[in-house]
Every structure is written in structure tokens, then in C-alpha cells.
């Protein structure tokens with residue numbers, strides 16, 4: 162059986178009919194980490210706001226009228242009064258705060274007075290690298306979207322890439338586990354992959370220096386897939402970074418070897434494996450140079466048979482030529498906007514009418530395999546995180562959005578695409594006509610849409 166498969170691959174390669182020449186859509190530009198801009202400080206949750214000009218004044222029992230009178234007689238503006246709280250909200254000028262607090266304390270009618278604390282409506286993750294992530298996550302309204310949805314573990318996102326570091330601390334608990342498989346050298350669930358406990362490798366004849374990758378060996382020997390996984394689903398655990406869809410489940414499907422290349426046959430196998438195994442969104446941060454029928458068919462089956470959405474990077478050629486499989490109609494093709502100006506195209510982003518949407522693709526924070534800091538990417542502060550550019554890293558943000566949408570309510574792949582495009586923020590052409598498709602994704606807008614399931618397209622109500 163394996164021999165036959167190998168033969169088929171050999172034929173495909175020899176005739177070059179289906180040679181995908183897949184390369185990672187970005188080979189992880191070595192962007193040196195830089196200190197975060199001053200404007201990027203993470204807002205603290207429930208931080209004091211309004212320069213302490215708003216005070217909560219809690220009266221002793223039965224003293225609320227007396228305190229109200231006191232406040233008025235001293236010229237403080239009583240903004241609100243709550244008999245339930247037995248308290249007033251009082252506004253004072255910043256320089257009068259201390260005097261007001263003293264006045265109330267001396268009156269004997271006040272239990273305490275304190276500054277009003279802002280209750281942040283917007284989720285501000287405590288993960289320290291979030292300060293660097295805001296530059297690209299704020300323009301797509303990710304923080305506001307997280308008030309609505311942070312992802313559900315039941316939604317499985319496949320990352321078709323170079324594998325993943327299953328032991329990365331910021332991805333702990335995020336990886337899919339195959340309930341029907343044990344580590345015993347056998348294909349217990351007869352799905353064609355031996356010991357696929359957390360994913361499967363489809364890498365035939367990897368380069369000599371690459372790690373062996375067969376069956377469930379999805380270890381990441383390049384760093385690209387781990388990075389993408391972090392963009393999608395790094396834990397909101399107060400450490401490191403936070404993913405766009407922090408609570409969803411990631412299934413690593415290794416289709417690229419340590420040189421970042423693979424072929425169309427293995428890639429198509431990976432697509433079917435992912436869809437069959439229950440992944441509802443497939444992230445494809447790789448670019449093929451040709452239209453492989455076997456990939457086209459696999460994408461169609463993922464959509465139609467398994468209800469899985471394929472999200473793919475437009476490619477990094479910087480030219481008007483969108484890569485495969487992003488070119489296909491039913492694939493959500495993602496280009497990259499500039500980090501410095503998210504209204505303009507990142508210079509490397511491939512464009513053309515097939516681009517559906519864009520997200521920022523520069524200075525994206527991602528997870529690096531442990532021990533890979535010197536091998537793959539210059540890490541931030543020697544911790545397993547790095548910054549990188551590419552449509553490889555704008556695509557997983559859109560994948561994360563699709564996963565948030567599906568966590569919120571079930572939808573077909575076509576409906577998810579409609580929702581993401583319909584809610585996108587249109588962008589100016591600049592000197593590249595239509596480079597951004599429907600525009601830059603708006604995560605809040607996409608989650609707020611209301612849908613009539615079954616109706617064609619998306620309707621807002």
C-alpha cells in the first residue's frame with residue numbers, strides 16, 4: 162500500500178503534473194525584535210480612570226441624605242445616587258480630590274470614599290507580549306471581539322504547516338487529542354495514520370537534515386507551524402502572548418519538511434486528514450506555484466463533504482499573482498496590510514482579484530519551538546516568541562476569526578466567508594487596485610452580524 166502511494170508520488174513528481182513546490186508563504190523574515198513603542202503599553206484591567214475626578218462615596222447606614230447635603234454644600238457635583246448601594250458618585254476637579262476625601266472622612270457620615278474604577282469593556286489580556294500585539298490586533302478590533310467570544314475548545318483548527326512544538330508552554334492544552342489512538346506503533350483507529358495522537362505528518366522524502374516525520378510525528382523542525390499555531394491560539398494565561406482565538410483547539414498537520422517545502426500529493430492528503438478528523442477551519446500559510454488538481458479536489462471535498470473552511474495566505478511575491486490554494490474560489494484568500502499603516506498593502510503581499518480580505522502582516526508575534534530561538538528566529542528576550550512578517554501570519558489571524566465565529570454559532574464555510582467579507586473595513590486602493598479584496602477584517606463586526614441560516618448570503622437584522 163505504502164509502496165503504491167510512493168509510486169504514485171514518484172509519478173506525480175516525475176511528470177511534474179502535480180508538483181506544488183509548496184514553500185512556506187513566508188520564510189519567517191528575520192525581523193529583529195525591537196522594544197515596544199511607547200503607545201503600546203497594555204491597558205491594565207479596571208485601572209483608575211478620569212484622573213480620579215469621580216469618587217464613590219459610601220455613606221454609613223441612614224446617612225445618605227446627610228452625605229448628599231454635605232456634598233452639595235461643599236460644591237461637589239453629585240452625578241449619581243444609589244439607595245441600594247447607600248452611596249453617591251461625586252465628581253470633583255482633580256486638584257480637589259484630596260480635600261473632598263478628607264471632608265467626607267471628617268463628616269463621620271461616610272464609611273469610605275474611593276476613586277471610581279474603570280471597568281474595561283474590552284478584554285485586555287494580562288499576557289505581557291500583548292503590548293506588542295496591540296499594533297495589529299487593535300486595527301482589526303480583536304480586543305472588542307473578545308468580549309463576545311474567545312473561542313470554544315470544541316472548534317478544531319488544523320494548521321497545515323511544518324508541524325508544531327507540542328510542549329510549548331503557551332500552547333499547553335490547546336492541541337487536539339485523538340481519542341481513538343494510543344502510542345503503540347499501530348493505527349488503532351484505522352484512519353491511515355499510525356499513532357496520530359495529536360495530528361499527522363504527510364511528508365514524503367524529507368530533506369536529509371530534517372527530522373523523520375511519519376505517522377503522528379508532527380514535531381516542528383522549522384518553526385513556521387508553531388508560530389502560526391501561536392497566532393491562532395496561544396493561551397490567555399498571563400504569560401507570553403495571546404492568540405486570536407485563545408480557547409480553540411489546534412490540530413497540527415505536518416505537510417512541510419524542515420526546508421519548508423512539500424508537494425501537492427502530501428498536502429492534499431493532509432487536507433483530507435484534517436477535515437475527516439473534525440477540523441472546521443484549515444489554516445494554509447503556504448503557497449503553491451501550480452494548480453494541482455489533487456489539491457483542488459481535496460479543497461472541494463473539505464468544503465462539501467466535511468463542512469471545513471480553508472483559509473490560505475495570498476503569498477509573498479509582492480506581485481499580482483495570488484498563490485495556490487488561495488486562488489481557488491472557495492478558499493478564503495488572505496493578503497497582508499502594512500504594520501506601519503494598516504490601510505496600505507504590505508509590500509510583499511501578493512494581490513489580485515482572488516484576495517478576499519487582509520489583516521496586518523508585519524511584526525506579528527508568534528510562538529517559537531522551545532530551543533529554537535537560535536535556530537529558527539531571533540527570540541524576544543530569549544523566550545520562545547518572535548516577531549515575523551508575511552501573509553503566513555496575516556492568514557492565521559483570519560483563521561482565528563473564523564474559529565471565533567464558529568465558536569459563536571455553527572455555520573457553513575461559505576457563510577463564514579460571507580460574514581468575514583461583509584463585515585470587513587474597505588481599504589483605499591493606494592497604487593494597487595483592489596489589493597485588499599473586501600478590506601481589512603473587523604473581528605467585532607464579524608461576530609456582531611446576525612444570520613439567517615439557510616438564506617443565501619448574509620443578512621443583517
Ligand SMILES: [Ca+2]
Nearest residue numbers: 348350352354
Ligand atoms: Ca490512526
Ligand SMILES: [Ca+2]
Nearest residue numbers: 343345347356
Ligand atoms: Ca496507535
Ligand SMILES: [Ca+2]
Nearest residue numbers: 396398400402
Ligand atoms: Ca499566553
